[in-house]
Amino acid sequence: MDFQLSDDQRALRSGMRDLLGAVFDRDRLRAAVERGGALDRSLWRELGAAGFFALRLPEEAGGVGLGLPEAVLLFEEAGRALLPGPLVATHLAAGLVKGAAEGEEVVTAVAGDLAVAHLAEADAVLVVGAEPPAGEATGAESLTGEALRAFVAAARPVRSMDPLTPLHSARAVAERAPAATERTPAHAGRFRFEAALLTAAEQLGSAARTTEAAVQHAGSREQFGSPVGAFQAVKHLCADMLARTEPARAAVYAAAVTGDPVEIAAAKLLADEAAVRNARDCLQIHGGMGFTWEADVHLHLKRAWLRAASWLTGAGTEELLAADLGAAGRLPRSSAAPGRPVREAGGGG
Amino acid sequence: MDLAYTEAEEEFRRRLREWLAGVLPGLPPKPSPDDWPARRAYDTTWQRMLYDAGYAGLHWPVDAGGQGATPTQHLIFLEETERAGAPYVGANFVGLLHAGPTIAAEGTAGQRARWLPPVLRGDEIWCQGFSEPDAGSDLAALRTRAVRDGDDYVVTGQKIWTSHAEVADWCELLVRTDPDAPKHRGISWLAMPMDAPGITVRPLRTLAGSTEFAEVFLDEVRVPVRNRVGDENDGWRVTMVTLSFERGTAFVGEVVACRRTLDALADEARRNGRWDDPVLRRRLGRLNAGFRALWRLTQANVSESEHTGVVPGVGGSVFKLRYSGLRQELYEAAAEVLGGGDAFDLDREWVLDRLSSLSYTIAAGTSQIQRNIVAERILGLPKGR
Numbered sequence: 001m002d003f004q005l006s007d008d009q010r011a012l013r014s015g016m017r018d019l020l021g022a023v024f025d026r027d028r029l030r031a032a033v034e035r036g037g038a039l040d041r042s043l044w045r046e047l048g049a050a051g052f053f054a055l056r057l058p059e060e061a062g063g064v065g066l067g068l069p070e071a072v073l074l075f076e077e078a079g080r081a082l083l084p085g086p087l088v089a090t091h092l093a094a095g096l097v098k099g100a101a102e103g104e105e106v107v108t109a110v111a112g113d114l115a116v117a118h119l120a121e122a123d124a125v126l127v128v129g130a131e132p133p134a135g136e137a138t139g140a141e142s143l144t145g146e147a148l149r150a151f152v153a154a155a156r157p158v159r160s161m162d163p164l165t166p167l168h169s170a171r172a173v174a175e176r177a178p179a180a181t182e183r184t185p186a187h188a189g190r191f192r193f194e195a196a197l198l199t200a201a202e203q204l205g206s207a208a209r210t211t212e213a214a215v216q217h218a219g220s221r222e223q224f225g226s227p228v229g230a231f232q233a234v235k236h237l238c239a240d241m242l243a244r245t246e247p248a249r250a251a252v253y254a255a256a257v258t259g260d261p262v263e264i265a266a267a268k269l270l271a272d273e274a275a276v277r278n279a280r281d282c283l284q285i286h287g288g289m290g291f292t293w294e295a296d297v298h299l300h301l302k303r304a305w306l307r308a309a310s311w312l313t314g315a316g317t318e319e320l321l322a323a324d325l326g327a328a329g330r331l332p333r334s335s336a337a338p339g340r341p342v343r344e345a346g347g348g349g
Numbered sequence: 350m351d352l353a354y355t356e357a358e359e360e361f362r363r364r365l366r367e368w369l370a371g372v373l374p375g376l377p378p379k380p381s382p383d384d385w386p387a388r389r390a391y392d393t394t395w396q397r398m399l400y401d402a403g404y405a406g407l408h409w410p411v412d413a414g415g416q417g418a419t420p421t422q423h424l425i426f427l428e429e430t431e432r433a434g435a436p437y438v439g440a441n442f443v444g445l446l447h448a449g450p451t452i453a454a455e456g457t458a459g460q461r462a463r464w465l466p467p468v469l470r471g472d473e474i475w476c477q478g479f480s481e482p483d484a485g486s487d488l489a490a491l492r493t494r495a496v497r498d499g500d501d502y503v504v505t506g507q508k509i510w511t512s513h514a515e516v517a518d519w520c521e522l523l524v525r526t527d528p529d530a531p532k533h534r535g536i537s538w539l540a541m542p543m544d545a546p547g548i549t550v551r552p553l554r555t556l557a558g559s560t561e562f563a564e565v566f567l568d569e570v571r572v573p574v575r576n577r578v579g580d581e582n583d584g585w586r587v588t589m590v591t592l593s594f595e596r597g598t599a600f601v602g603e604v605v606a607c608r609r610t611l612d613a614l615a616d617e618a619r620r621n622g623r624w625d626d627p628v629l630r631r632r633l634g635r636l637n638a639g640f641r642a643l644w645r646l647t648q649a650n651v652s653e654s655e656h657t658g659v660v661p662g663v664g665g666s667v668f669k670l671r672y673s674g675l676r677q678e679l680y681e682a683a684a685e686v687l688g689g690g691d692a693f694d695l696d697r698e699w700v701l702d703r704l705s706s707l708s709y710t711i712a713a714g715t716s717q718i719q720r721n722i723v724a725e726r727i728l729g730l731p732k733g734r
Contacts, residue, residue, distance in 0.1 A: 001358065001421050002351045003645070003652040009350060025573075069350045114733070215728045230733025233718070235724035242723055243670045250645035257352050291484035322636035326615030 001256070005073075021048055024081055026296075031298065037084050037164040038120050038187050039106060048103015052078075052087070053094045057101055063094070068194070072201040072256040079205025079275075079282060082299050084116045084164040088198045089126055092191055097124045097142050107142075111327050112191065115308055119152055121167040128191055162302040193264045196311035199253055200268040203275035203307050204245070204252050210275075210282035211241040213297065218285055228285070237281045244274040256345040263326040268312040269321070273333055275304035352648065354421070362425050368402055369433040377438070382559050388476060390518040392439035397434070405469040406445065413453035414465050420598060420651045421472050427601035431607070437602070440513050444468035444475035451538065451591040455579045464519070464540065473655030475500050476517035478508040478541065478565055480587075488523075489532045489585060493537065493567060497525035501571040502526070502539065504547075506566065510712075514563040516552045517543050518625040523571070527582050538584035540576040547571075557704035558695075599665070600672055601647055607679055608640050610699070614679075618686045639675045643668065666714075666722040673709035673716060680706045 005013070023046055031184035032040070047053065055071050057063020071091065075320045078087055089109035099105035110116045111128035119125065143151050194339050215238050217228030220341045231244050248270040255267040279301035283290035312320070376395070380387035399405045400546070408423040409415020438445060441528055444514070444732040445710040449468045452460055467473035484491040493506025511520070520541040526594055527535030541548075549571035554559035579587035646668060680703035691697055710716040724730045 001354050001424075001647060001650045001652060004656055045590055052400055054593075083462070215730060217732055220474075226733065227731050229724070229730035232721065235728075235730045235733070236720040238728055238730060239670070239720035239723035243667045243726060246667050247639070247642035247646050247671055250649045251642035253649070254352060254641075254645040257350055261635075263641065266641045269635065269638045270642050315627075315631060318631035318634035322615070322630040323634075323635040325633055325637055326612045326619065332491065 003257075006092055009070060009073060009160075012066075013077060015032070016052075016074050017080075019046075020077055020081040020083060024083055029082055029296070029299075032084050033163045035344035037118070037160070037166050039085050039118060041106075044106060045103040047087075048101065053091050053103055054101035055091070055094075057095050061095060062101065067256075068197065068259060069253065069256040071198060072252060072318035075123040075198045075201035076208075076252075079202030079303075080209040081148045081301060082164060082206070082296070084333070086122065088195050089117075089201075092195060093124065093126055093142070093200065097144070099123070109195070111190075111195075111308070111311070115158060115167040115306075116155065116165060117165050117306075119155055119170065120166065124148060125151060126191070154263075155262070158205050160310075162299075162306050164299060164303060165306060192311060193259075193261050196268045197252070197264045199256070199307050199311050200248075200252050200264070200271035202337045203268075203304060204248055206304055207241070207245045207248060207271065207274035207278040210297065210300050210302060211238065211245055213240050214278075214282040214285045217282075221287075234285060237285060241274075243280045244270075244278060248274040262321060263315045265312055265320045269317050272304070272308035272313075274303070278307055354425070358425060361422050364431060365404070365426060365429050366403075366433070369429065369435055370545055372398055372402075373433060373435060379436075385513075385515045385560075389440045389513070392436060392441055393441075394440045394473035395436040396445075396528065400470050400498050404634075405471075406449070406694060407463075409450065409453060409469075413449075413461060414469050415453075422653045424601050424647070424651045425633055426590075427598060428605050428676070429604040430603040440474050440516065441468070441471065441512070443517075443521065444473065444519075447477060447591055448519070450580055451521065451587060452540075454590050455538075456586045460540075460578060467485055467518075473518040474516055475519045475521060476511050476513045476543070476559060478522040478564075478724040480510045481507060481601045482509055486715055489536065491523055491525060491536065493524050494528070495526050495537060495572070497526075497574070500574050502537075502574060502577075503565050504541070504570045504572055506541070507555075507569050508565050509688065510562050510566070511550075511565050512562045513563050515545070515552065519543060520565070524534045526584075530582060533581055533585045536584040536588075537581050538578045538587045539572050541570065541572045542576075542579065545570050545572065550593075555705075556707065557701055562729045579695075598651060599645070600643075600668060603676070604640060604643050604647060604672065608644065608677055610679060610702075611636055612682070612698075614683055614686045621686075621688070621690060624687055629682070629685055632685070636675065636679055636682060638676075639671070643672055643675065654694075666727070669714065670716055670718045670723065676709055677706045 023043055027093060049332055051064040052074055054063040055066050055074065056068070057065070059065040068085070075087065086106060086108040086125035090107040092109070094101035097107050098286060100107045105123040106118060106121055107124045108116055108118050108122040109126040109128060116125065124142050127141045127143060151170070152168075154167040156169040158169050160167040172331050215229065218234050218238055221228050229238065245318060248267070251263070251267040251270050255263040279297060283297045283301060285295055289295050377391065377460050379469055383389070390519070396405065403416065404426065406413070406415035407418040408420070411417040411419070445468060449465055452464050456464070462641055465475075468475065468608070479488060479491070479495060481491050493504060493508065495502035495504045502521070502524065506524070514520070520543055522539045522541045523536055525535050526537040529535070547568040549566040549568070549667055551564045553562055553564070553612050554562055555561050611633065618629065618633070623629055633716060650668065683699035684703060687697060687699060692700065714722070
């Protein structure tokens, strides 16, 4: 057992951090906020050129040929940097929608009654079927061209709370859509769980970033003649942030290695909690500044709320995790689990 | 990143499973929790069986009589013994996990030869004399005095929270040898024979009704100077060296046990109908996520220590903070699963566990102290108030 990042994985992660530092620094982040999250197509192509979307396509298909653990590391960095765009959907569309892998096309996704991100700018939208029983593979369709235009026309724009993510409400449309389009077969079960895992990775990156920001502020902001981080009431908030982040990290990385749906559900639940609560604590530690538009912390909180409401969410995730428990709780392993068919020792209760 | 075990590790697991399956049915019945001599006998018998089978001191260095196993092998050992329902380390805890490793790391050749083999064989039991009534979280404020008199220290003071004091042969004792030095620099580490004149042990009854630990009163107890491990006044460092012995494996058995309990709770809830309550189901689902993550964090910490050879920085305190709180939540959920009068029936295992779990956020460093450690030593926040 060697549950540590390999040298290549570390290099991949630091390469991604460097890339984002160069092409999406804070000035560009704030510029993206001011234009309401509208996508920068040249940045999208740069991500494509760097292999962000094609990462898991086989090399013979023009991809990078890496796996979920590597993808998780890239999405963690994207979450740290608050990189905007339908990153998860476009990554998952690589190989399904022409141009997605290269970053030439922007692909978003709609599932159930979730809000749709970046719909007006999207070149394609993946419609993922209604919540299937855990792990069951069902079809997902991709809409392009005329079908896409009809879909967009019928969707209702939302004045998005997250300034980095333009949103549409498309529930009624999504229910009608599949019948009206040509079908691109995909596996919604697999799609849904992988989307949840990559979203969890973004949450993890955000949770780690808000912890750093809180610690940085608590160590430099002085009141009563000392850094506020010297007060236990403040430092204990920071400690709890790390104590949420690190178990979530272990859960996300393990889920990436096993691909097990229950493990992905655990990862999503813990990463959601870490991202949302850490952003809340970070905001609190920033005091009045935390309530301003200028501080970045609200961007993390709003994104975290939005991601927590995406893919595996709340009650469904908890039910999935409950169903796994006990002698009766042995879910059949699904197509979402490319790992070993039985859980490894210690995974079972 | 890989969660698969190597062939050698799987072989180690197979051999261990076979051995456990062979010996566990022959164990005597578990003694009553209040019968200390019987508990000692039960625990030391188990230790002797481990010794004879080559599993004693698995994580101790070979030159200390241990097996020099890798952290991953130790993880597998703790996981498999817990899953098989083997006895817990029990009365051997301090000898195997603290006093022994301290002597292995800091003792002279003579001290190692005298004290280590009996620990591994289950011949001698150790207890820990660290905390005092006025030195709990602030352990370095301890006041038990040791005054040199010829070849002896004469020790006077009081220790508290000492587990197994009634049946221990030895006590690893922290004493103040220089009252004028800064508090961390005037402490020495002594091995005190528990049959020395002047020692009075008074059991403490816990809120769970049992006598898990004791107060130990020391009235001019003579401890030979040769029983000091490490230099005089260097006892604080000597003690801290040992804390790095567990290499991320400190809570392996407990996490496995919690996951077994969680499964049993689900089975019980399905049996008694409370599974129909979605709020309870979702609560158990959240606990599943939490304990799964702690298991993965344990594997990550063990892998890290295998790479670096040292205890993971993020590991210990972050882990304990989350684990202790989550285990308390587990037994809150258990009370809900039991429901009605069963939730208050002390003959139900989970009811007693619920009471015992109240100590987890206090013992071995309170959650508040753990948060200070995480904030100051890992996150680098200033020391403060």
